[in-house]
Amino acid sequence: MGTHLITGAGSGIGEAVAEQLSKRGEDIWLIARNAGRAAALRQRFPGARTLIGDLADPAKLSWAFGQQEMPVEVDSLLHIAGVVQLGEIGDLGVKTWQEQLNVNLLAPAEVTRLMLPSIRLVKGHVLFVNSGAGLRAGAQWGPYAASKFGLRALADSLREEEHANGVRVTTVYPGRTATAMQLKVHQQEGKDYDPARWIDPASVATAILTALDLPRDAEITEITVRPGQ
Template sequence: MGEFEGQVALITGAGSGVGAAIALALSAAKAEIRLVGKTRDSLQDIAQRAQKFGGKAEYLVTDLGNECELSALTDRLARDLARLDILVQNAAVHIASPIAQASMADLDRHYRVNLRAPYALTRALLPLLEASQGQVVFVNSSSAIGAKPSTSQYDATKHALRAFADSLRGEVNAQGIRVLSLYLGRTASKLQRQIHKSENKPYYPERLLQPEDVASVVLNALSLSRTAEVTDIHIRPMIAPEGAAFI
């Protein structure tokens, strides 16, 4: 596969799960990738795996919830990136708590990582995306469609991310930029393992949506002819544990 040869892709939350799977799939399709995440070891591992496909892979260690680090990242990318064809906004935090016991600090972190960071990155990189008539992918959640008990903070920011993506699409389609939102059900990942633990439920990753499935769908949408734009994709596990919510 070489359909993305010569293109440059930036993926946030790229150290594991869906972000890593999308990054590796793009690299296998000959795109140059830039990885953003919090954990150096994880990013380094994904970069090394990607380089085996023969392409360029670099990583930037950044806590998107830290305003100073986010500002430094946007400044560096705007200064150093010569081009950008694909922006995948995947990073997110999920902290569950009933509203009565919820922490305002947790609400602020949800906002900073799940909404403010994607907004800031998109805004800073729009000139590059306009120049390449690029594509933006927002990895969202089924929580953006229906809110659930004990996840009000996460759900609210995912609803807001959906609104941001829809508004962005309306603004940039005329410049040739395509905007895709993915609404994922429960996906096998470190985060999902933590969620199951907090719910006191057994974790069976083989029953859940696989990151590689998501990556396959993303690459298919990105590679479509420019006569078409996929705006929203809903994906969930084929078989979910009884009583489980799709998030």
């Protein structure tokens, strides 16, 4: 049984991962934006512990975590939270870019920095849920793709830096997954949304746990998950 710190556990892939780990009897810590969301997560996952920190304001995470009890040892840090706002580069202002870069890239970098001592203690695992947009940028996906390309670079650099410390680093690239974010994307694209066409979040969660459960003689560095239909 291990200790796992998860962002984005309120819905979608993060919720599915938290559910699977909870069913296995693992200790889970869930990062929430505020006290209200933290209480809702504890109700959804009895026995879970929460940390309050706003990923949209990564500069304040160090202070926020410093005011709370923290896990001493972290077997896995799972970066699953994310935001998206589509639009053409010629129409998007700095605020739209900053929000996506903060949540999707800068917050994972800062949370990783803050938790690395606890991860190194047990030769733990850092896992980033990226996106197909982290491999290829399409029209109207500029800021989101930029944040995800950066997240890939963060993971690759971290893997090189922490290999000697026994820390494993994995990036997961899901295709379109039936989540609340995907519904928002379809609305922005002006398309009808049929969740049955896309990956079940539980399937991505299974891929994530496969990487975590791999014996220590090997490391899954990247996983690409695509809709099966």
